[in-house]
Amino acid sequence: MSPIKLVVIAILLYIGYRLLIGDWKKKGAEKSEQHSDIPRSEKVADVLVEDPVCHKLVPRQQAIRLKHKKDIVYFCSEKCCDLFVSQQGDKE
Numbered sequence: 001m002s003p004i005k006l007v008v009i010a011i012l013l014y015i016g017y018r019l020l021i022g023d024w025k026k027k028g029a030e031k032s033e034q035h036s037d038i039p040r041s042e043k044v045a046d047v048l049v050e051d052p053v054c055h056k057l058v059p060r061q062q063a064i065r066l067k068h069k070k071d072i073v074y075f076c077s078e079k080c081c082d083l084f085v086s087q088q089g090d091k092e
């Protein structure tokens with residue numbers, strides 16, 4: 001066997017090895033991407049907010065939103081929202 005053949009075999013083995021590892025790494029990356037696919041903002045948005053009327057804690061995504069002055073106020077229900085608005089007096 002000539003030394004050139006050995007070198008060619010070594011290169012082929014190396015390329016095959018790299019392809020194998022590359023493919024494997026790709027799959028690993030895809031998997032981890034799927035894991036991180038859950039948006040973190042969604043988790044953050046699932047924060048509990050306090051209803052200022054009945055002081056119940058409500059998940060922000062389900063809460064009734066009301067823009068009050070510069071803030072956004074969250075309520076457990078439209079009833080609380082209405083109550084809050086009526087409690088705010090005649091302003092606006």
Ligand SMILES: [Zn+2]
Nearest residue numbers: 051054076080
């Ligand atoms: Zn409420």
